[in-house]
Amino acid sequence: SQELEQSPQSLIVQEGKNLTINCTSSKTLYGLYWYKQKYGEGLIFLMMLQKGGEEKSHEKITAKLDEKKQQSSLHITASQPSHAGIYLCGADGRTDKLIFGTGTRLQVFP
Amino acid sequence: NAGVTQTPKFQVLKTGQSMTLQCAQDMNHNSMYWYRQDPGMGLRLIYYSASEGTTDKGEVPNGYNVSRLNKREFSLRLESAAPSQTSVYFCASSVWGSGELFFGEGSRLTVL
Numbered sequence A: 001s002q003e004l005e006q007s008p009q010s011l012i013v014q015e016g017k018n019l020t021i022n023c024t025s026s027k028t029l030y031g032l033y034w035y036k037q038k039y040g041e042g043l044i045f046l047m048m049l050q051k052g053g054e055e056k057s058h059e060k061i062t063a064k065l066d067e068k069k070q071q072s073s074l075h076i077t078a079s080q081p082s083h084a085g086i087y088l089c090g091a092d093g094r095t096d097k098l099i100f101g102t103g104t105r106l107q108v109f110p
Numbered sequence B: 001n002a003g004v005t006q007t008p009k010f011q012v013l014k015t016g017q018s019m020t021l022q023c024a025q026d027m028n029h030n031s032m033y034w035y036r037q038d039p040g041m042g043l044r045l046i047y048y049s050a051s052e053g054t055t056d057k058g059e060v061p062n063g064y065n066v067s068r069l070n071k072r073e074f075s076l077r078l079e080s081a082a083p084s085q086t087s088v089y090f091c092a093s094s095v096w097g098s099g100e101l102f103f104g105e106g107s108r109l110t111v112l
Helices: none
Strands: A004-007 A010-014 A019-025 A032-037 A043-049 A055-058 A061-065 A071-076 A085-091 A104-109 B004-007 B010-013 B019-025 B031-038 B042-049 B065-068 B074-078 B087-094 B107-111
Touching: A004 A085, A010 A019, A019 A032, A019 A085, A019 A104, A032 A071, A043 A055, A043 A061, A071 A085, A085 B042, B004 B087, B019 B031, B019 B087, B019 B107, B031 B074, B042 B065, B042 B074, B074 B087
Parallel strands: A010 A104, B010 B107
Antiparallel strands: A004 A019, A019 A071, A032 A043, A032 A085, A055 A061, A061 A071, A085 A104, B004 B019, B019 B074, B031 B042, B031 B087, B065 B074, B087 B107
């Protein structure tokens, strides 16, 4: 079965700093999804990547899928307190069920 | 719009008791999912339903049963609760195959 490993598990950054979260799959990724979870709430969809080398951006968040389609990175530029939360990558491995990584907890302090 | 609604939001059970978590979505989605979230474990898929009338096991189905009552509703039942089932449970729905899931706010279950 496919497994997703995220690193780091936890990240504390000062407001204004850039940061990167990585997601590595044990198998080829056919669809890679990034979600954000605010503490105590459900997940919110951020973006989807499907093609090797694909890159997408939304506001100050950029996600990339590598050419081999086994790793994705999420980069936040000039972090803000509103970016705090748990970031999870998800993959569907050409099935209709989505599995998730273990998550990265981000804290942003002033 | 309500989106995905889960009930109850909080529940405390004793070992061996049974209960059902209810989930309803008003977005006309085909697929529905139940996940559990534990500290340091991310989200793990319990069961999912790709369409009305079908259900399939996910990563951690043992100790749970599900019912896809109709297109809107997907319930999760614990027949004999165990402390290991203490967790936060999330229901989600999506258009089949889209990967964009819409989540409920979660149900926090404690089994003593």
